[in-house]
Amino acid sequence: MAVSSSSKTASTSAASARQGTKSKNAKSVVGAPSQRAQSTRKGKKAWRKNIDIDEVEEGLEELRVEERVTGSALYQKKDEDLFSVDVKGDEQVRKSLRPRFSTSQLTYTKILQQRSAVPAVVTHRTSSTPAYKRKLSHEEKDRLLRMAKKARKGPFNAIMDHTEFGAGSALLELSEAAKQSGGYDVWTQPQEEEEDETAAFVPKKAAPKKPEVDHPKNHIAVPAVRSPHEGTSYNPPVAAHTSLLQKAVEAEEKRVREEEELKRTKERIERMRKTALADVVPGLAPGMTVQEVVDEEGAQETGEVPAKKIPERKTKAERKKAEKLRAEKRLLAERAAQKRMLAAVPGAKALRKHQLKALRDREAQLRERHAQELKDKLAKGLAGQRLGKHTVPEGDIDVQLGEDLAESLRTLKPEGNLFKDRFLSMQQRALIEPRVPVLPKRKAKLKEYEKHAWKKFDREQNAIWE
Template sequence: MSKKSAVGAPSQFNQSSRKGKRAWRKNVDIGDVEQTLEEIRAEERVVGTAVNKLKDDQLFFTDTKGDEQVRKRFSTSQLTSAKILAQRSAVPAVFSRTTSSETGKRKLSHEEKERLRRIAKKPRKGPFNSILDPSEYAAGSGVVDLSAAVKESGTYDPWAEPEPVEELKDGLETVFKPKPKAPSTKQTRQLIEVPAIVEPHQGSSYNPPAEAHQELLLKAAEIEKKRLEELEKMAEIKKKMEMARLTQEEYDLATAPGMTIQPIEDVEEEEAKADNDEEAGPSAKKIAERKTKAQRNKMARVLAEKRALAQKAEKKRLLASINDAKSIRRSTTRIMSEKEKEREAKRLALLEKLKKQGLAGQKLGKHKVPEGRVEVQLGEDLSESLRALKPEGSLFHDRFQSLQQRALIEPRVPVLPKKRRNRIIEYEKHAWKRFE
């Protein structure tokens, strides 16, 4: 038989005989002692120390005002998870290192001690308590000081104003190093202010408010409707392309010489016309007569007169528009200013969209940056409890999508493995065909 302790201690076997000291110590019942110690530990977690050590004025007091937080505490409901997190022990946590506030000597690190020894030129010991030669410290046996390049790192500014150069007297006054110009345009990633982890919508909670959940459902429905419309449009375009494409047989008949397909009515009309022409006899074709020189001169004079009249009308129109030059200039300036304002408004709108949404929905290269997916559940699928909650989405997918939208990596699509095209040929050697 085994007996379990009330506070969860390991079970021990009962032993009727206690002849030996070892058996007596092993099977002694200390359940009441452990229970008392556990109660003292519970008091320390709540109060900070044992209750019997406190004085009466620390345990009791006369309440003349009342607790103002009682009604608030009992009126508002609190989640079970919040209640669990609100329980904190009054005993201070145990630290793995000492946190004494005594101001004593500052302990030097090994590198600092080595540096001070080198400055004081004290002998240094190597392996087997050997004294190292000071000239050999930098040959791998000791700590080498930082180089001048490392000490001056971070102090050079490539966009700073150059120092004034003294005028040269050897004929090279105009030969100077070109001054570098700082870039005036910012990178795309510098314009984006999208956080790495976007705060989810209130309607995506496991127990969301009704208005927020309905709003997120409408947003998801609009996105799905837009996607279906695009699919229908692409299907219609594909159908038109298939209808416009000729079959192989029709293409051969259409391209072969003398094999054009005509309706039977057109063929009968052509045959009847040919018979009538044969009965009427061969008709003489009308040949264009050669113009004389006088006719050609007359046509040239008429053409020159038309051109002169056209130039005169154009000149008259220009002279009439001189009086309207100021109004034309004002209207042109107004139209150009309006176009410039529209262009600037469009540029600012694009910058604002880039700042809030990043590159979502834009095409860069061959691929398009994906937009954020709407994670929402229907009303009957809501769990209303953390225990029955089913996780949706993928943290890796969200992180990869965030990097693409913030212009940190280029947009990519998953590359699926291709099937093997080459067929594997198996050969059976002759030695394996002999069964003996």
């Protein structure tokens, strides 16, 4: 039985390394070597600096030799990797190992023939700077800007035409159309759609999600231009003219009532503010009250002393009796609640049916109300409803009084405004949002003042000229 070649190589290299380290510590021929002076080891810094680590270095060197020969430390390898049982023997082992461990070859030849199991060091240059932080050359930056058709600044930060950069030079690349010119006929050959290579791993942009609630304009069936009322004619029927006048009167009365209600609210707020200011005591913060001083001397003179009822202290027996009564009341209340619960158990099914029926009736009423609201919305649009900050206006009723009615179209007086009618119609059909006129803000007039120093300067100049 013989040991394999790999184990022999490892043991031989380790032995030679140990002999080399021992030879360094061998005694000199001319005498004993000088001893290392014992330096101070006071403190952690001095200890780390002056400690003898020769043994540690020897151990690390042995590990490095093992890594160079076998690729890793020997203690990390399994026995199957280090040893093998040779039952046949091989005559070529000695011949294959002869050139490496031969004494007839030169030393530098044997050194050059050594091959370490540790991977070689990377020889090409590597940069620790990230790719996005590396600086580009001026030429490379110009080339990339031309390819991206980005706006570039010239003298005085003026935006320059990208086609003028590099004119007359060979830095401008040909466009893709120029490179492929003459290769196909744009009129006869169908253009094939290019497959996007990034579509396989780049997620597609999601389409905007449609809200669950439909837009109000989808439920409004109001025509853009409504048919005018019969009462707006130059020669209307009496009944139609009367009904239109009644509608106009009701709308005006409603507007007057709202104005009066708003006026009363403002007056009430103003009265409350004045009352609050009248109650404020000078020298005190708003909201604080002053306690009235009781005239004790006057009370003593009259001899009237308020009688104070002193509660009598209960005895121990009375307290026990009261506690017993409270416990009995609590017990009776619990029994009554339990009795009601037991009585309600047989009627639980009937109660459930009653609640379900009430729930169905309420849902039916709610559906009917929504249907009626939708019907009203379809009939008159959003007129009178509040959207956001403002309310959609209902519009004025164009009607003429009986004495203002014309006898013919030639003498008819114009009423209303077509642009205003179209604008209100778009608001009522939920095509545009309700708005109010934005009036320009009034700015205070700029006042000019003459500084005292300038007045003094004027006086001095006038005195000089005089």
